[in-house]
Amino acid sequence: xxxxxxxxxxxxxxxxxxxxxxxxxxxxxxxxxxxxxxxxxxxxxxxxxxxxxxxxxxxxxxxxxxxxxxxxxxxxxxxxxxxxxxxxxxxxxxxxxxxxxxxxxxxxxxxxxxxxxxxxxxxxxxxxxxxxxxxxxxxxxxxxxxxxxxxxxxxxxxxxxxxxxxxxxxxxxxxxxxxxxxxxxxxxxxxxxxxxxxxxxxxxxxxxxxxxxxxxxxxxxxxxxxxxxxxxxxxxxxxxxxxxxxxxxxxxxxxxxxxxxxxxxxxxxxxxxxxxxxxxxxxxxxxxxxxxxxxxxxxxxxxxxxxxxxxxxxxxxxxxxxxxxxxxxxxxxxxxxxxxxxxxxxxxxxxxxxxxxxxxxxxxxxxxxxxxxxxxxxxxxxxxxxxxxxxxxxxxxxxxxxxxxxxxxxxxxxxxxxxxxxxxxxxxxxxxxxxxxxxxxxxxxxxxxxxxxxxxxxxxxxxxxxxxxxxxxxxxxxxxxx
RNA sequence: GGCCCUAUCGUCUAAGGGUUUAGGACGUGGCCCUCUCAAGGCCAAAAUACGGGUUCGAAUCCCGUUAGGGCUACCA
Numbered sequence: 001x002x003x004x005x006x007x008x009x010x011x012x013x014x015x016x017x018x019x020x021x022x023x024x025x026x027x028x029x030x031x032x033x034x035x036x037x038x039x040x041x042x043x044x045x046x047x048x049x050x051x052x053x054x055x056x057x058x059x060x061x062x063x064x065x066x067x068x069x070x071x072x073x074x075x076x077x078x079x080x081x082x083x084x085x086x087x088x089x090x091x092x093x094x095x096x097x098x099x100x101x102x103x104x105x106x107x108x109x110x111x112x113x114x115x116x117x118x119x120x121x122x123x124x125x126x127x128x129x130x131x132x133x134x135x136x137x138x139x140x141x142x143x144x145x146x147x148x149x150x151x152x153x154x155x156x157x158x159x160x161x162x163x164x165x166x167x168x169x170x171x172x173x174x175x176x177x178x179x180x181x182x183x184x185x186x187x188x189x190x191x192x193x194x195x196x197x198x199x200x201x202x203x204x205x206x207x208x209x210x211x212x213x214x215x216x217x218x219x220x221x222x223x224x225x226x227x228x229x230x231x232x233x234x235x236x237x238x239x240x241x242x243x244x245x246x247x248x249x250x251x252x253x254x255x256x257x258x259x260x261x262x263x264x265x266x267x268x269x270x271x272x273x274x275x276x277x278x279x280x281x282x283x284x285x286x287x288x289x290x291x292x293x294x295x296x297x298x299x300x301x302x303x304x305x306x307x308x309x310x311x312x313x314x315x316x317x318x319x320x321x322x323x324x325x326x327x328x329x330x331x332x333x334x335x336x337x338x339x340x341x342x343x344x345x346x347x348x349x350x351x352x353x354x355x356x357x358x359x360x361x362x363x364x365x366x367x368x369x370x371x372x373x374x375x376x377x378x379x380x381x382x383x384x385x386x387x388x389x390x391x392x393x394x395x396x397x398x399x400x401x402x403x404x405x406x407x408x409x410x411x412x413x414x415x416x417x418x419x420x421x422x423x424x425x426x427x428x429x430x431x432x433x434x435x436x437x438x439x440x441x442x443x444x445x446x447x448x449x450x451x452x453x454x455x456x457x458x459x460x461x462x463x464x465x466x467x468x469x470x471x472x473x474x475x476x477x478x479x480x481x482x
Numbered sequence: 483g484g485c486c487c488u489a490u491c492g493u494c495u496a497a498g499g500g501u502u503u504a505g506g507a508c509g510u511g512g513c514c515c516u517c518u519c520a521a522g523g524c525c526a527a528a529a530u531a532c533g534g535g536u537u538c539g540a541a542u543c544c545c546g547u548u549a550g551g552g553c554u555a556c557c558a
Binding site: 010011012014044045046047049050108112115123126127128129130154156172175176177178180181182183185186187188189190191193195196197200215216217218219220221241243244246248249250251252278281282283285287288289291308309310311312313314315317318319320321322328364365366367368377392396427437438439441442443445446452453454455456457458459 | 483484485486489493495505507508516518519521550552553556557558
């Protein structure tokens with residue numbers, strides 16, 4: 001075993017990448033990169049019943065989208081492949097046989113019916129349901145004879161009857177679990193596939209994993225794994241069990257209470273930078289008061305020592321804020337690309353010049369959380385107002401307003417190639433000659449050209465829209481608003 | 483039920499026994515700025531689950547209680 005840090009993310013391909021899974025992947029990745037080590041992606045598809053078509057591809061593309069690049073894994077073979085467990089069946093079988101030979105595991109011929117019956121009896125007798133070790137002491141020759149006859153069987157590990165397992169977890173400290181709450185775990189199922197417990201130990205060893213960083217739900221099965229490492233005569237990797245991600249009601253993060261698939265958030269328009277940043281902060285903090293991080297900064301700062309022990313609620317409000325912050329940090333040109341992509345996908349059919357869109361971006365930057373907000377919060381940059389917000393009309397559009405707007409439109413029409421300041425000066429002049437406050441013109445004009453009462457500075461809007469469009473909208477408002 | 487883990491503002495968290503009138507952030511409310519809305523600035527409300535110990539001193543260490551979560555499969 002080398003001294004190099006090698007960690008893995010080992011999801012089972014059951015459909016989509018869960019945000020909890022993404023965080024586990026992220027922490028592994030950050031830990032690996034922080035220490036100049038390798039990040040391995042391994043697919044744990046040993047349950048044939050739960051196989052989902054396309055899940056692996058989906059998992060990989062989501063991971064790559066988030067910027068979490070694996071060094072070894074499916075489609076990126078290293079020296080430890082294959083990285084999909086269903087392609088490693090012979091390896092597991094061979095190792096299981098080794099354990100049987102050494103008397104550390106045994107063949108079990110109990111039927112599911114008998115197991116269920118035993119379980120029912122135990123429950124009735126208020127005992128902990130566990131395998132009764134019926135086949136544990138079958139003579140090896142008898143077991144081999146029955147196996148040769150093709151009798152259906154599983155392979156179970158032998159867990160010591162008494163004593164306990166004490167181990168150290170990098171996040172939780174020392175943990176002790178008594179053997180009498182463990183049963184003789186199935187290692188190889190009757191379909192020949194290994195269970196998680198066998199596969200994870202064999203693969204973590206063979207792939208030279210130095211640190212196992214995974215969710216807290218695995219903590220109770222650590223003793224089984226350590227036992228297996230010992231039965232094989234292998235070193236045990238360092239362990240770190242991450243706190244869980246929680247629903248707002250503090251139960252384990254699940255569907256039903258909001259979105260849990262990373263792609264859901266992606267579709268909603270969250271930036272990968274925001275999701276990664278947010279998820280990193282769910283259970284980890286840098287120790288100072290910084291909150292905005294890029295992936296590279298996270299790599300630099302991350303340490304397991306600063307990972308907390310308590311579960312963390314996935315709080316969308318803060319994610320929104322981070323999205324806002326990361327979107328704001330992006331250069332105009334980059335936002336332009338995203339806005340154009342969004343426009344292509346949306347119902348807005350009209351084409352806009354890059355320069356026009358850049359102006360919209362500059363005007364709206366401080367006002368949007370998502371790229372889609374450019375259109376949703378300022379639709380007037382993309383089409384003339386279909387209707388006017390009624391409460392704003394009520395407040396800003398008085399009886400004398402049409403005449404004033406008409407006069408201002410005339411003033412505007414005399415401008416040649418107007419800049420922002422020219423609109424402002426023209427409005428100022430008009431207000432003076434009308435002997436009214438500027439705001440008595442500003443608000444109605446805003447309403448006329450945008451249909452709304454809120455938005456960027458009026459002169460920014462007018463400049464972006466351009467003289468012709470501005471005047472056209474002003475006249476249109478005069479006709480449509482009474 | 484049994485076993486394991488966890489417990490600081492609504493949420494994410496800081497404080498590694500004295501530097502603490504428990505700090506920051508999101509969100510919430512107010513004020514300032516201002517053509518509106520934002521952004522920004524300032525301010526405010528808001529927490530150590532409870533009970534015992536240990537100690538000169540406890541959010542911090544120990545025990546118990548309570549609460550929450552996880553696990554308890556031929557699922558991962």
